[in-house]
Amino acid sequence: MPFQTSGLHHVTAIGGDPRRNADFYLRALGLRLVKTTVNFDDPGTYHLYYGDESGRPGTLLTFFPWPDAPTGRRGTGQATTTAFSVPAPSIGWWRDHLTAAGVDVGPVVERDGENVLTFSDPDGLELALVAHPQGDPRSPWDNGHVPAEHAIRGLHSVTLSVTREDATAGMLTEDLGLRLAGEEGDRFRFAAGEGGPGATVDVLVTPDAPRGLVAAGTVHHVAWRAPDEPTQAAWRDELLGRGVGVTSIMDRQYFRSIYFREPGGTLLEIATDEPGFQIDEPLLELGRALKLPPWLEPHREQIEAVLPKLDVPAENDLERA
Template sequence: MAIKTDGLHHVTAIGGSPRRNVDFYARTLGLRLVKTTVNFDDPGVYHLYYGDAEGTPGTLMTLFPWEGVTPGRHGTGQATTTSFSNPELSLGWWEEHLKKVGVESTRSGIPGEEEALTFLDPDGLRLSLVAHPQGDPRNPWDTPLVPAEYAIRGLHSVTMQVAKEDASVDMLTDGLGLRYIGEHGDKLRFAAGDGGPGTLVDVLVTPNAPQGLVAGGTVHHVAWRVPDDATQRAWRDELIDKGMNVTEILDREYFHSIYFREPGGTLFEIATDDIGFDVDEPLLELGRALKLPPWLEPRREQIQRALPQLNLPAENNPEAQKV
């Protein structure tokens, strides 16, 4: 394997009510809404990006929120838990915070090593907050509801659920350049680079579990980081040589992407680091306005009429800040 990923770029999931989605991820979890756009393949649906102040790769959770979406099913062939990195000793604050907004959570792990607070988003997507002693240098988004001392730093890891491990493990190690670092509870853990937060994937092997169904409340795909277009092209060639069915390179405006399914069924994306979310609006104004790619701009009026209104948090909505 000549090319290795530096870790997670983003995780994309399917949600329900767009207004409820913004309320949960931007207010309850305290992430910054860094881009309000649409699903480029289905522009009648929002694509909302949440992350740190700049939308740094490795901090991003993105959602396709459909009003009245059909619920999915967690199972094999998909990423079943998305975990965020949090400061050590922060989980007590988060337990109380989530309880106040009616979100039930379960705490597990070993204090002083790695603890996790697991819960569901409003559409049933399984999330966890992971507190760990090694620290996380990434700067959080600081909001009135979630102070910086407790705030999410970025992605920590994803859990892939598979019926058989061998082919999926080969893809992680030989296809993505990850290394096996040991068992983590009932899972196998793999890491990119130095193995810190944002570089980890856990593999849960459940041969008797049902096949997952990707719809509301499930992960659509997991994206891995690549520095630039040239590396992505070379990596695509390598994957094709390994017999993978890989898409053409697609322009997502804020990064370029290729997609393929790992043998266990999870959809993977390889996304470039080198464009960013301030390419079409100033950093201080990220997420405030609906942004469309050039090929959809002629349909702006029609697209905006079809989309429901979002209740943006004050930091995304200058008018709200005046109230």
């Protein structure tokens, strides 16, 4: 395979009430809302992007929050756990912090030499905080809700649940350029490059689990990084040549995207690192205003009329943090 991803770009999930969603990710988890826009295919709902200070690839969890969305079901054919990276000494702090916020957290467990704390967001999306023993060099988003020394550094990994691993493993290694980095029971770890936080996917074999249902509280797709548009276009041609069903290149304003499914059923994306989130608002004000693509701008008044107002804390603006 001539193309290799450098790691995760973002994870996109389905949420319920957008105000509850923003409150949890901004205040309980201390992420920054780096872009407030809409689902380009359904502009009657938001598309909310949470990440670090500038929304760098590898730090992003995004949501399509539908207030009346039915509850989904975790199962095979899905990314069933989204994990964030935190400093090793901070797991205990996070357990106490989340408990105080009313979140039902599990015990801290050790897996692959890392401490893992698992919990769910208000819609039931399964999340984890992972402390990598060698640390994570990425800078945190320094805000008023989570002290910088404990703050999330970015995505750590995702877990794909499958009924069998062979075909999924083949796509991860042959089409995304990942390598098998470890195996423990029914869990297989794959890594991009040197691996570590932001460059890892676990494949969990659960043959007796039900098939997942994508709705509120589940992951819609997992995106992997491509450095630029020419690389993405060549990558798409390579995938098509290998018989993979791939979409056309789609303009997502802040990156370009192609989509395809891995054999186990999870929807994957290859997204470009460019152009980023500062193309339509300055770094200091990311996420504060509703941003629409040019083709939806003429309908702004109608779109704003149906979207609920979000309570975005002042600390989301750098100049007020």
